[in-house]
Amino acid sequence: MDDTLSSSFIETSVKQAVPLERMAAPVSVLYLDELEDRGIDSPKRLSAVVPNLHIPEYGSAMTSSIYLRGFGSRMENPVLGLYVDDVPVLNKNAYDMDMLDIRHADLFRGPQGTLYGRNSMCGVLSLNTLSPSVFEGVRAGFEYGSASTLTARASVYRKTENGLAIGGGIGFRHSDGFYTNSFTGEKCDPFDGLSMRLRIEKRISPEVYFENILSAGALTQGGWPYRKYDTVSGELMETSYNDICSYRRFYINEAVKLRKESSDYILNSISAIQLLLDRMDMDQDFTPRSMFTLTQSQKEGALTQEIVLKPKEGWKTEWWNWQSGAFAFWKFNRMSAPVVFKKDGIDELILGNANSNIPDDIAGGHDAPLAILEESFPIGSLFGIHTFGAAAYHESYFSFGRFLLTAGIRLDYEGNIMSYCSDAEINYRFKPTMKDWKKFETLYKGRTDNHYVEVLPKVSLTYDMGDLGGNGSAHAFASISKGYRSGGFNTQIFSDILQNMMMNGLMADLGVYMDDAGAAVKAEDTAYRPEKAWNYEIGANIDIRNTGHFHGAASVFLINCKDQQITLFPPGESTGRMMANVGRSRSVGAEASASYEIAGLAVSASYGYTDARFTEYDNGNADYSGNRIPYSPEQTFSARAGYTFSFHKDGFRSLSINADCSAIGRIWWDEANTLVEPAVIQLGTDMTLGFKWFDLRLRMDNLTNEDYNVFYFKSVGNSFFQRGKPFRWTAGIRINL
């Protein structure tokens, strides 16, 4: 595609104040062509391509666990902020999106708290969609591959005579799925997804530029191909579960961007409305047994508003540039998350625990003196969660000769208010004494809140090492910055809370009181605080353009994190998980990337190393201080080499052959560091035959069919793994008119 889309001088966002190479943060930039060539159709596929980034593909599209520089989490708030056309995506459930016509993806590593605030503790991924003001034409593509995976997309970008630029695209993806559920004999991860975008731009006055970006998507899929792991024999069983696992999602985002430019300033306003509706059905025990299921449906609406003010010639001086901004958001999530206990779950998880505590004398000769009439019953959980925040920030850029000093500060306020209502109703009988069933109801409702203020400073210094004799540029930088990840509520633990309440209440109803009932978790205990991190970093980048084009960058960093949010599995055969601020940790690491292009040859590589460990983490049962932080890889590596043969003919124009390699690992799966996933290397290749109006493409991933795990967890005392995707191929056509 003939474009301006591979230039490094594209403004990455309205907040970019200095060229990327002068920024005191490492940035990975991928342009549309490379994204499509490498098959990067979702943010998850950026793993390893961006050093120290790991977004494992497991579960479903709802699961977007992001690990960057040693930090991350399986649930709740991410460490990486996602912005699409300068609009923050507020719900992590929408992170796994179809990257339809992404003009360029920029991943800023290290805390971007000063400009981006919440959840940018380890970085920001900024996706910029193709704009009809910079590209006119028709784009289309059709691909087919392994597991009957089919993608089709089409988009049109036009400018009208009256200055209106309009572009729209639609994409569809289907897959039969890669994993088989041996219980049903069918694929458990089929996928159907549809996404669309409509972008309208117009200069509505000499000073004001208007953009409207409407995007929407819907998907329905299976998933969660988890395999039970026998911890004694080390054997990994087949995926086998009996209840429905599915995920459905619909989202619609509407953004209005206004840019007013005068001789003195540029004022950007970005307003957005986000709506997300989703529903997840999950066999929570992931076994063929009828233990318990979770159905979680969310209806979330959000509003965001950001204003960014930058000076132009009239206001800025040769040595001082700056930007100031304000941000506010509000979102409301109405979530229903009933856990249905089924027969095996009632017998084992509820009655098993209760009956084991009833002494033989009292049991009156009954093996299971306490009985529940229902074959299954739901523990209902309804939540209404308001999350709101406001922020003000400023960054100044002082130029002194070859030095650029950046100093910034941001003040963030965030509040969360949660209304909750959990209930359950059962009929029970204590066999030694009761002839009839007795109804027992449990209700837990109330409201709790959580508020906090964060101050996020940043100081950095960039040194310009000159133009290398007119052949390029080189810069070195040092930075200190702070970021944070928002706090919130552990909604997933409420079924456990109610389960405990129900059993204690039922026993009290019987007039039986346990000596060791234990401290019950209450709603207010489910709130967790923000996780905060200070990042210290030095680095350099070099760009040389002579006969070829070489770009290289490297940095080393130290991150000190406190109030780290860790997903905990409550002890025993509990059903929930909860986030807790369990201690402190630190991460030291290094990142490097390089690329070289000459004639038809293009070679690139990136490498990331992280040593991330708990420095203080004692959960009361064990002290994990000094252990590796689980789930985040120690190393990431990605390399790609390709050659494009150009034929300069009207018909067959080029042949491009590329090979790539990515490696991720080791990954520690638990806090005790007893389970380790070795590094896995995956090879891929793609070939493109370029014609005047279209390209024919073939891509293959995981050429050696590596067998590896992408996820581990425990549920009801059982351990599970998910295997990574096997070898797969895709062939198709890409049309550019």
Add this chain to the structure above:
Amino acid sequence: MRKKIYCILTAISCLFCSCEKAPTIVTEDTPEFSGKMTVLYDGESFEQSGVKVSAELSTDGNTVDIMMHKVKFVPSMPVRIDVTIMDVPVIQSDGGTWTFAGDDITPWAMGGYYDTYRVDDLYGTISENAIELSLDFFNTKKGEGYPTSYSGRK
């Protein structure tokens, strides 16, 4: 005198033993006492202090329900239970003290009549501010009893 009252009351108790009802619900008005319970178990006495006992007179004043809250009868019991001895015949003496007695009563516990145990030799008095009682919890399956006494004050 005690033996005479005991015989009269235990005879009366036979009139009530065939009735099945749920235990009286303890209300704020129900007299509640706190005191020490002593259970003779394996030749040793097991004492618990702070044990709460309620006594609810029937509307006709002929019977009383004795409710023992969160009690253990042996130290090794992993749970505490509520036990109610229902429909115990009672008479009021001239001094205002209520005297109750009963025998062969199946206690109410854990949602119903708990026939693993039987209350024998129950005898006690309730005054305005105090309650005294003694009984024998007889385990019908093991064939052994646990003599129990309780003394509590408001």
